Amino acid sequence: MRTTLRMRRAAVALTAAGALALTGCGGDGKGGKKDGASPKGEDSTPSVALPKLDGEEISVAAVWTGPEQANFTKVLDEFEKRTGATVTFVPAQDPIVNFLGTKIAGGQPPDVAMIPQVGAVQQAVAKKWAKPAGPEARAQLGQNYAQVWQDLGAVDGTQYGVYFKAANKSLIWYNAQAFENAGASEPKTWKDFLNTAETVSASGVTPVSVGGADGWTLTDWFENIYLSQAGPEKYDQLAKHEIKWTDPSVGDALTTLAELFGKPELIAGGADGALQTEFPASVTQTFTGGDTPKGAMVFEGDFVSVNIAQTKAEIGKDAKVFPFPAVGAESPVVTGGDAAVALKDGKGAQALLTWLASTDAARIWAEAGGFISPNKALDPAAYPNEVQRTMAKALIAAGDDVRFDMSDQAPQSFGGTPGKGEWKILQDFLKNPGDIAGTQEELESAAAEAYAG
16 A cells, blocks of 8 residues: 555545535435435346355354344345355354354354454464455456455455455544534544534533443544554554554554543543443444433444434434544545455355455445445445445545555454453553553553464
């Protein structure tokens, strides 16, 4: 990833288009379409050829639950109709590498696993669990995906993963009524963000809801600040552990983050309350409670819309969004994603990879909402409202210069395990944001051990 020019243009596009799209009724937030968008362009001609798999049983494991699982099941249902196979969804737990290790040790690996970390894909390959993607899946990837998304699913030049679901993880959602009551406006810079938080606080509403019980949300706070403040080159170096976590740039980012974490009165429930709040609750408590929600703003990716849909808030009207504020010269654009990886040799697993790399499969979940696809061939009209269309366009516009979630690139023991590594250390930092140097030392010690293993 050489420069962020296109990524920055995407961020500007998100800001400019969002100023219009997010202040109007983009949709009903529940998959309904209120904005008069153009037809979704469904074609009777399939975008991908699939083999007949009558009688074949295929299992696919993923950590998705609730609405995400339900929407993914719709994608699998269509695969069943087209192939004649029977697909079983296997609920997985985080960390998924540990879950898969148990299944494989017991002789019951799923045919395909949806793996949410680049580092975990690399671990699956290193453990010789993963099977290379076949020519049909690779053809769909070459046709529908920017090179960066193909590279993220490859190890040592061999393609393994198909990134089916992506995320724009550089967004802050807010309660429009709370902002209006406080006389607050959307901030563009980190300094403005802190000032906005103080303005909202003065109105009697706690400004920021943090899902600190899920350590991954805290890694996202850090990464967005670090990318904007330290820049893309440093970001890439830290992601590969080419520089240490004791580097001054890490201290600078933690110092910036402490400007928020060090003021518990700005966080719903304070540090202790945040550490007991799981991510879904951090969202729903921002959009319930009438004029006095528990928090006025919540940071996370486009997938927040799934949780907002469980409240009465309407996206684009009651629930609005702005890009993560610029700490340095530019607002950051950080992404994440889930890659489908075959764990068994066989026609069924390869056909499912091919299906998930197709435009038809992406369209099904896109229409259901709460989803962004890295598939550049997908017509943006498939998304149910202008909010999601805008975020999807920004992701595609970033092209090969998109920056993937840093913790998801790390070994899972450091960047993706509850109660351990970066997740645990940043939870401790939320509680005690005064010890910058000590936090850096702990992060470096955990990272060094993980990368050495």
